[in-house]
Amino acid sequence: MFETGSDVLAWYEKQPRALNQKFLDQIQWNEISKHPLSQDFIPVLLYMRDVESFTEIYHDELLRTPTGKDPVIRKFMERWSVEENQHAELLNRFLNEAGVPTSDNWWNEAKAAIPRRYNFENDVVMRITNCFGRYFSGAHMVWGAVNEMTTLQGYRRLWKLAGHPVLEQLLRGIAQEESLHSHFYWSIARLKLKESKFSRGLARFVIDKFWTPVGQGAKPQGETNYLISTLFEGESGISAFNRNVGERMQQLPGFAGLKTVSERVAAISLGGNAPRRLISV
Numbered sequence: 038m039f040e041t042g043s044d045v046l047a048w049y050e051k052q053p054r055a056l057n058q059k060f061l062d063q064i065q066w067n068e069i070s071k072h073p074l075s076q077d078f079i080p081v082l083l084y085m086r087d088v089e090s091f092t093e094i095y096h097d098e099l100l101r102t103p104t105g106k107d108p109v110i111r112k113f114m115e116r117w118s119v120e121e122n123q124h125a126e127l128l129n130r131f132l133n134e135a136g137v138p139t140s141d142n143w144w145n146e147a148k149a150a151i152p153r154r155y156n157f158e159n160d161v162v163m164r165i166t167n168c169f170g171r172y173f174s175g176a177h178m179v180w181g182a183v184n185e186m187t188t189l190q191g192y193r194r195l196w197k198l199a200g201h202p203v204l205e206q207l208l209r210g211i212a213q214e215e216s217l218h219s220h221f222y223w224s225i226a227r228l229k230l231k232e233s234k235f236s237r238g239l240a241r242f243v244i245d246k247f248w249t250p251v252g253q254g255a256k257p258q259g260e261t262n263y264l265i266s267t268l269f270e271g272e273s274g275i276s277a278f279n280r281n282v283g284e285r286m287q288q289l290p291g292f293a294g295l296k297t298v299s300e301r302v303a304a305i306s307l308g309g310n311a312p313r314r315l316i317s318v
């Protein structure tokens with residue numbers, strides 16, 4: 038357990054990149070089209086690619102808040118946003134090699150498709166969060182931790198369900214970085230929440246009332262539901278999510294017993310539109 042934010046940052050900065058040149062050179066891009074990939078996973082990969090690329094927007098938004106002015110978080114975000122952006126590029130390349138053409142301008146097109154309402158709401162939220170000053174950082178960090186843990190578990194589920202060897206190789210590398218992101222957010226969240234009762238109450242309230250799965254809002258709800266119900270399908274999907282995300286979040290100060298996040302994912306999974314023939318892992 039870390040004592041200070043600087044300790045968390047020092048730990049993070051000591052971790053080498055999983056997606057280093059050696060790793061990238063080993064990816065067998067020309068083997069991708071030789072293995073079958075179910076069409077069911079194409080929308081999932083496109084969603085993940087876009088949401089990874091939106092990190093840049095989120096990064097810019099956060100820099101305008103007291104959270105983004107925290108020197109530890111600011112330093113972390115510089116490397117984090119570069120890594121997420123590379124994840125997006127790698128997923129895009131995988132899709133191309135798998136026979137799914139994408140526009141050269143896909144990033145701008147994905148960004149242009151973000152509803153105006155979402156940008157407006159974000160602006161309002163940012164103004165509200167600024168009123169709470171640094172007390173809101175706990176909520177930001179819990180939200181980030183849940184997003185990172187969801188993403189990590191999403192990639193794990195995807196490589197198990199898809200059974201594509203090159204996709205697995207690529208996603209294992211990406212997942213290593215997601216695991217570091219999760220641990221950073223979770224550890225900073227823990228420290229921020231420990232600081233004050235007000236931060237704990239505010240963070241719990243915000244997650245309980247407003248949490249939605251990563252990407253929802255920027256992407257249409259139907260697409261988020263498709264992703265969740267495909268990756269966390271059935272009882273085994275729901276329990277994997279609860280074990281690896283819901284329960285981990287509940288270990289944070291002030292979050293004991295908060296089941297909303299797992300319940301929201303379970304509701305989407307059970308009522309969802311996952312392709313019927315997928316087998317749970």
Ligand SMILES: [Fe+2]
Nearest residue numbers: 089120121124
């Ligand atoms: Fe990522």
Ligand SMILES: [Fe+2]
Nearest residue numbers: 185214215218
């Ligand atoms: Fe991440």
